[in-house]
Amino acid sequence: MSRIKEKFIELEAKNQKALISYIMVGFPNEKATITAVRGLVKGGADIIELGFPFSDPIADGPVIQNASTISLKNGTNISKFFSIVKKIRKETDIPLVLMTYTNILYHMGYGKFISQAKKAGIDGFILPDMSFEESKEYLQAAKSNADTIFLISPNTNKNRIQKIAKVSTGFLYLVAVYGTTGVKTGIKNYTIKAIKNVKKQTKGKIPVGVGFGISTPSDVKKYIKAGADAVIVGSAYLKLIEKTPQNKLESKIASFTKSLKKQTIL
């Protein structure tokens, strides 16, 4: 059983929902990434999403775009990324999900990339520009090797939700709002409806995580109340990393994480 699946079973037994925390690897440098991960673990994050930078992140807003640019400028590449993942794996058993864009995997070859990532300690993948229609080769490569976490949008129809749910493992990633990552719009009625609808269509067969624009404990509370099995917080972490000096990073990340995690305990 995958670490992600195990985590959701464990949380269910404790009557908790999951907090998934996202950071961009190499932003602003390797040391900050390792330190931030320690803070996330200490603060009680359930799953960590590690962003690998891509030159053209079309689904991301200004905060993650900027972090990608800086990470690339500071020399983040695939082998460095995997070596950081290995270091993280030595310290923690927390499920690790890699978020990047299709071309990074396609270019190396889905099979080769996924097996290297798996070896380093990655448990699953999120590719925001990988549509269900184009996923055959990717799915074959990931089969029984890593979780494939697909995205669903509030405008995805019933039929499609079921098709996407069928090929998704680990959890389903519901995009909360029409927009890119990190743009704060407040909780929308259509999002609440979408959570209920996706839960109904998937009949509890796979956990539903909600992300995009979630940045505060009160946001977390609202989405959990609406029925989300997990919430994903990203850009808010990057903003915190950007303004916090290295010597305070671990404790600041831990306390912010703790405040978010608290809202997922029912």
Next chain:
Amino acid sequence: MRYPKNGRFGEFGGKYIPETLVPAIEELEENYLKFKDDKSFKKELDYYLKVYAGRPTPLYYAKNLSEKIGGARIYLKREDLLHGGAHKINNTLGQALLAKKMKKKRIIAETGAGQHGVATAMACAALGMKAEVYMGYKDTIRQKLNVFRMDLLGCKVYPVYSGSKTLKDAINEAIRDWITNVETTYYLLGSAVGPHPYPVMVRDFQSVIGNEIISQMKKINKTSDYVIACVGGGSNAIGTFYPLVDSNSEMIGVEAAGKGLKSKLHSATLSAGTKGVLHGMMTYLLQDKEGQITETHSISAGLDYPGVGPEHAYYKDTKRIKYHSATDAEVVDAFLTLTREEGIIPALESAHAIAEAIKVARKGKKSESIVVTLSGRGDKDVEEVQKYLKRNVKN
């Protein structure tokens, strides 16, 4: 490849898009299929192409240029004479009309040299719609006249400061806008790139170029032995080539070699690229060894793009079309030659095709004919050429 049902030209194309865009892309394809052969839609589009844009464009025998070279005869397909000064209006009228039928109120577009932005602004003004255009900051500087033209046409221009600040980044930003405003907005893409159905739709709207070439060459009893067009994203080229793919014509697409293919400062995607996924499509890309998209260079902003239309990628691999390239220096040379010999100032993009035509004509026989698509006029480029000459003129 009349209509690639799964959106693939061989292995190229597809739709690699964020899930939020899927319903919009499906709606677009559904409407495009509904209207593309609809009699009243075609009649309305033909009307605008004829009396608004100025079609058909002439096929001009470049006598002075041909005689100077002393080889094959060079014919110019004068897309530069269209309203707005480039072939772009063929596509923007088609898509703007489609958007109107789809009852979309808001139109967004990206632009490189500014020609597509201007053509979008014009088509929208004519059809009573509003347009907003994303343009790389670097391009807003080197093509500032086109920024002002869009401004005059009542179109909002947003400079894009991310990445290389050129066409690629303008497309990124337009896609982000579309994701955010997917329910109200129509994305009017300007080249034969992007997720299916854009590459096929843009090709179809631009195929009027190739179709006219066929009937015009027939009228003068000539066969087009060679057909040449410049390739950035590749819309004027695919519109020129596609109607002729089953003919015996030898076809050559010309990419921007910038400062030379070995310099890394170029935009010659098909000549020097590798396969990858960008902007919703699988195609050839200029990228580093890890799949990061690299920065491109061309003297012409319109060709300054690290990807290429998937149908071109297909024709490259199947060897139906040859893809060559021309350097900035060769292009400026061709620009000056055509201007002096024929009194026609070509766009720098189109001057790439002229540069290749001169090479082909030199080796060709007098009985052979070359058709070159002159995709746009060069008024927008005179300042850029002036700067280039100041930097590079010897003696």
